[in-house]
Amino acid sequence: MTCRELIDILDDYLDGTLPDDLRTDLESHLADCAPCRAYLATYRKTREIGTAATRVEMPDEMRARLRRFLSDKLRSS
Amino acid sequence: MSSDDRTLLARAAVGDGDALEALMGRYASRIYRLAYGITRSAADAEEVVQDVFLQVVQKGTGFEGRAALGSWIYRITTNVSLNKRRGKRRELETSLDELLPRYRADGHREGDRSFLVSDWSGTPERELLAGESRRILEEAIDRLPDHYRAVLVLKDVEELSNDEVAQIVGDTVAAVKTRLHRARMVLREHLTQQLGARA
Numbered sequence: 001m002t003c004r005e006l007i008d009i010l011d012d013y014l015d016g017t018l019p020d021d022l023r024t025d026l027e028s029h030l031a032d033c034a035p036c037r038a039y040l041a042t043y044r045k046t047r048e049i050g051t052a053a054t055r056v057e058m059p060d061e062m063r064a065r066l067r068r069f070l071s072d073k074l075r076s077s
Numbered sequence: 078m079s080s081d082d083r084t085l086l087a088r089a090a091v092g093d094g095d096a097l098e099a100l101m102g103r104y105a106s107r108i109y110r111l112a113y114g115i116t117r118s119a120a121d122a123e124e125v126v127q128d129v130f131l132q133v134v135q136k137g138t139g140f141e142g143r144a145a146l147g148s149w150i151y152r153i154t155t156n157v158s159l160n161k162r163r164g165k166r167r168e169l170e171t172s173l174d175e176l177l178p179r180y181r182a183d184g185h186r187e188g189d190r191s192f193l194v195s196d197w198s199g200t201p202e203r204e205l206l207a208g209e210s211r212r213i214l215e216e217a218i219d220r221l222p223d224h225y226r227a228v229l230v231l232k233d234v235e236e237l238s239n240d241e242v243a244q245i246v247g248d249t250v251a252a253v254k255t256r257l258h259r260a261r262m263v264l265r266e267h268l269t270q271q272l273g274a275r276a
Binding site: 058 | 089
């Protein structure tokens with residue numbers, strides 16, 4: 001497996017959806033390739049912190065404005 | 078759509094406050110997260126939430142689709158959010174190709190410049206999500222194309238399957254997977270450029 005082939009299937013590897021033979025090839029490549037190990041580690045961390053950073057909550061005051069907005073609109077229609 | 082959702086929509090459409098509250102409890106946060114994820118603006122996201130919720134309440138009872146109400150709402154939210162972004166802040170979007178790995182003809186790394194290899198993954202998450210690191214991360218997310226952010230939020234935050242995301246954004250599963258992977262590679266490269274030196 002080449003570096004390119006490994007990076008192309010990183011998501012499937014991290015999702016646990018790779019077929020056994022591919023996973024074995026990938027892990028064999030990782031064992032011998034420090035740059036790909038660093039890539040995998042930072043890619044995995046990127047997924048984690050990207051998810052955490054985009055998990056925002058709707059502010060309470062915005063929820064209150066939505067309630068008023070909808071009540072007004074429905075009353076007038 | 079479940080009979081419960083259908084009942085709530087019918088009651089909300091005639092001004093039933095309890096039904097409206099129940100619908101908001103189920104869907105408002107999801108709409109906001111997706112709208113904010115795409116528009117990256119609280120003000121724009123609020124307008125999207127109001128617009129989408131009004132459409133849902135006014136047109137929801139006529140929605141005869143076999144899909145779940147949630148999927149329909151995600152689809153409307155994605156479209157309204159992308160429309161709102163049209164023409165805005167395009168200058169921030171990075172040329173993605175510059176941030177994707179490059180390889181030799183044999184598929185192996187093309188020397189030191191093929192991709193940055195500093196391993197900053199040992200940095201604690203709380204540290205990466207605060208201060209200067211957080212600013213760098215937010216800026217990198219801002220610079221992604223809008224439709225990349227849409228699939229990132231649907232997949233990673235809303236935890237939908239690739240099939241569901243593909244149906245919502247109207248694309249193939251393969252295209253969704255490609256977009257997710259490219260988005261993550263670009264974010265990783267941005268972060269590595271900024272954080273790698275500290276690792």
